[in-house]
Amino acid sequence: MAQNLPERTLYDFIVGDFEDAWNALAQTAAASFGHRGNFMFARQAMTLLEFAARLCKSDPTGTALKDFTLALNDIDPLYYTSLPGVCCNGDAEFDLPSVSGLQPSTQLLWALFDLIRNGQAHQYQQILLKPLLDGAGFVIALTGVCESWALSRILASGRATEHLCYERDKDNDLVLHVRTEWLFLDIKHAIESANLLRRIPQLTLAFLQRPRSKAHYQFTSAALEASLKGGGHTVC
Numbered sequence: 744m745a746q747n748l749p750e751r752t753l754y755d756f757i758v759g760d761f762e763d764a765w766n767a768l769a770q771t772a773a774a775s776f777g778h779r780g781n782f783m784f785a786r787q788a789m790t791l792l793e794f795a796a797r798l799c800k801s802d803p804t805g806t807a808l809k810d811f812t813l814a815l816n817d818i819d820p821l822y823y824t825s826l827p828g829v830c831c832n833g834d835a836e837f838d839l840p841s842v843s844g845l846q847p848s849t850q851l852l853w854a855l856f857d858l859i860r861n862g863q864a865h866q867y868q869q870i871l872l873k874p875l876l877d878g879a880g881f882v883i884a885l886t887g888v889c890e891s892w893a894l895s896r897i898l899a900s901g902r903a904t905e906h907l908c909y910e911r912d913k914d915n916d917l918v919l920h921v922r923t924e925w926l927f928l929d930i931k932h933a934i935e936s937a938n939l940l941r942r943i944p945q946l947t948l949a950f951l952q953r954p955r956s957k958a959h960y961q962f963t964s965a966a967l968e969a970s971l972k973g974g975g976h977t978v979c
């Protein structure tokens with residue numbers, strides 16, 4: 744019978760795909776081709792963040808999200824930098840980490856999720872924030888894999904100081920630099936520090952479902968099979 748995968752299995756898939764793909768690409772000479780996974784790894788890191796946030800949503804006390812928030816803040820408080828205004832409306836199905844005393848949707852992590860996750864998922868590039876009120880833009884620059892730099896070597900070399908640093912480019916746009924490996928590692932370590940996985944099955948995912956309404960997918964499996972057969976699909 745078809746069923747959703749267990750939460751721990753999904754976590755293993757998200758983390759394992761990132762780590763195995765990163766380490767495999769690190770063994771490939773950078774000069775052989777120009778693709779180093781910048782966008783792919785950023786999207787995967789944001790998938791991990793959303794997974795954790797959705798898991799925390801099942802805790803009616805809010806303790807899981809609070810612990811996750813504090814764990815990420817201990818790793819790098821820059822994720823919660825207060826921006827000058829509201830950046831996104833959030834999502835009704837889950838809440839992102841946010842430190843108390845600040846409006847959640849004004850914090851940098853929420854802007855990163857909006858611009859990176861939504862951009863990568865829908866058009867495979869981060870969304871450009873342009874123009875701001877003064878005509879300048881805000882751009883997120885994402886890094887990929889450097890040759891010979893597996894995740895173990897990255898961790899052993901210490902935290903990258905250029906992660907979440909910024910500069911003005913020649914057009915006066917603000918550019919925020921995001922090291923995708925540290926984005927992923929920070930979220931992963933915060934999940935571990937907050938013991939989110941150990942709280943399963945008390946913490947659960949509210950799995951996405953279809954059909955969402957009686958206007959969609961209103962047919963039988965026999966009718967669906969007939970359509971596949973009529974379209975030329977073969978039986979495995």
